[in-house]
Amino acid sequence: MTDKPGTLPAERRRGEGVKLVYDILRDEILDLVLPPGSPIDEIQLAERLSMSRTPIREALVRLAGEGLVTTLPNRSTVVSNIDFLNLHTFFDALTLMYRVTSRLAAQYHRPADLEQIRLRQVEFAGAVAAEDALAMIATNRDFHAAIAEAGHNPYYLSLFCRLLDEGRRILRLYYSSFEDRLPPRYAAEHDDLIAAIEARDVEAADRLATAHADQIVRQIQAMIARDRRQSITL
Amino acid sequence: MTDKPGTLPAERRRGEGVKLVYDILRDEILDLVLPPGSPIDEIQLAERLSMSRTPIREALVRLAGEGLVTTLPNRSTVVSNIDFLNLHTFFDALTLMYRVTSRLAAQYHRPADLEQIRLRQVEFAGAVAAEDALAMIATNRDFHAAIAEAGHNPYYLSLFCRLLDEGRRILRLYYSSFEDRLPPRYAAEHDDLIAAIEARDVEAADRLATAHADQIVRQIQAMIARDRRQSITL
DNA sequence: TGTATTTTCTTTGTCGACACAAAAATCGGG
DNA sequence: CCCGATTTTTGTGTCGACAAAGAAAATACA
Structure with a gap:
């Protein structure tokens, strides 16, 4: 010790x-x-x-x-343990919060909010360029938290942050064991989402948020599946 | 003191x-x-x-x-103060949680859950029969919390309970000053919602939850409007 | 040798006391 | 009479200590 x-x-x-x-x-x-x-x-x-x-x-x-x-x-x-048996409840809530906060951001964002979002996206892009998976996880979280801030709904914000933190824990679990890479597509998706929010296009923001959430959910599920296979192999 | x-x-x-x-x-x-x-x-x-x-x-x-x-x-x-300036964020989140939890309850409820829900509804009906507005507020909260339990998503449950509690505070504020009555229609709406959940009819549950949420939101808004008018009269 | 019981030991839950920070009261000068 | 500086007061933030509740270890017994 x-x-x-x-x-x-x-x-x-x-x-x-x-x-x-x-x-x-x-x-x-x-x-x-x-x-x-x-x-x-x-x-x-x-x-x-x-x-x-x-x-x-x-x-x-x-x-x-x-x-x-x-x-x-x-x-x-x-x-606290990570409840893998009920991960679907986590995915469900996460996806919904992605959608809701993006919609609200598209509706209610102010100039200062957009500035913050852009700042986070720059940080995220930096992490992607550096191929630093851990930094990507952290900056991706901050990016979406900034969008939630722009929606100006404290109730959604607090739940979303809780979910994002839990997600950070789960992702971290797999990155520490697999040294994986986040698809660079994510950065482009972020840019599209920013554009939709700036254009105040609620439906487009919703679509993009849904797609982005599905991406992440699928990625985590793939990691878990791979992990399961490996466990069985042992 | x-x-x-x-x-x-x-x-x-x-x-x-x-x-x-x-x-x-x-x-x-x-x-x-x-x-x-x-x-x-x-x-x-x-x-x-x-x-x-x-x-x-x-x-x-x-x-x-x-x-x-x-x-x-x-x-x-x-x-903590009640933030009347941003009540719309409260209404928004409350409505969404009404819908989501009702949908999930329709999908995932088990027999024991339904039993709990029915129990709460009996209590609510009792409060309505007794014309006890305060008891109505409390039992209405418990009824919807039971539905959220039946959805088995702890993330939604915790946010929803927080919102319901905040709502209890707001309603209590007006009932203490106005001695108002909750429309008896609420009890019937609850019964319909239970039926939809039991039939696992997700869309019907969603519709009913939305309508119920709108009811409550409108009622609170009406109270506030009335309060405003009274303030101006003074 | 295995099991039940007692003892020890670790770690929490609670307490009373003190230090510190900010508001309220007091005081002195204009 | 009003305003700024100083003192008092009020109530929080932190500390060290003690007591209780389990868990682990030791012991007794079959």
Whole structure:
């Protein structure tokens, strides 16, 4: 159990502690540094970040609220499992949110929103050019989150972000084992979607979002199928 | 500042404290006993429930995660406001969730689910018969939550419950000032919806859910309009 | 040797206390 | 009488400590 680096206990202002723990844990969970099922020891974390258990507990409660960790009463809290048996519910909700947020963005976006979306797309294109699969996952998430922001519906936004994060976890699982490549087609699809939103063409945005969602769903399903075959081979 | 009754500090088992505080605050917020904007004093609550501030803070963090309270850094946490300026985003999301959950229920419900739904409908009918508007609000919420359960999609379920709770808060606001009546038509609409779900008729369930959602949205809008007129008259 | 029971040990849930930040009250100058 | 600076007050954010609840280990017994 060597102490993990990069977390030197520099001076912290009052109130920053919780956010720090929350962000660290969240990143480590989404990047599978903490794989599903791994227990989270409050004391260990407290020592590692050189702070009391109180702010750590608060961060854990927040994460539990978002479903990223599961708290077993009087027992350790663990990183939530990915429910592969019910992935279809995830795909269903993800596709719907892709569609709804894209539609709303086409209807209600303002200039500043479009600027943000374009910025995210540039970042995504950069990740594609660098063939950095992990960066692609992250920037793709931010791109679609920006579209959801442009739709200005906080209810959809929060559900969509939750779904995108869960998707990041799933994708990360397969990229870490397969070193796969996202089809470069994605970047072009993003450009088309931006154009539809800018033209305020709701139906076109819907179509493109649906197609994009189907792409991603199919990709994940293909990965799982491939994984299954491999498991059987072993 | 008299001590509120009904909260005698009986013996409590370890781990129950947080849930107790959470449930109490949640109910008081949704029933507008704690109106939007009212500050929540941790110390006062701690004394009232005769427990430490720690479990109370944890409950507040959870409530903040669901958007029911807002935490001002280094300042008190207050009950979240109802954003009347952006009610359309609420209506939009609510309608969509009505439809989606009803569709999924028609597709995926199991016998036990239908039983639960019927149970809730009986409760709702009882509230209608008793002309108890507040009970109608609560049982109507539970009825639709049961339908969402029958759809077996946890993502939709959690968003829908959040929306239904917010709706309960809004309706409660108007019923407390107007002593209004829910149209008895609602009960019949519920029966039709149950029939469509049982027949696994997805399209009919969708139609009925849409109509039902429109009903409720129109009712709320009418209340607001009436309220506006009254405000102007003053 | 396998199983039931007791003991130890780890880790959480709760507590009281203190430090700190922001608002409210107080004070002094114009 | 009003306005800005200073002090007080109020209430949060964090801490270390303790107690309870399980799990693991140790022990006893068949």
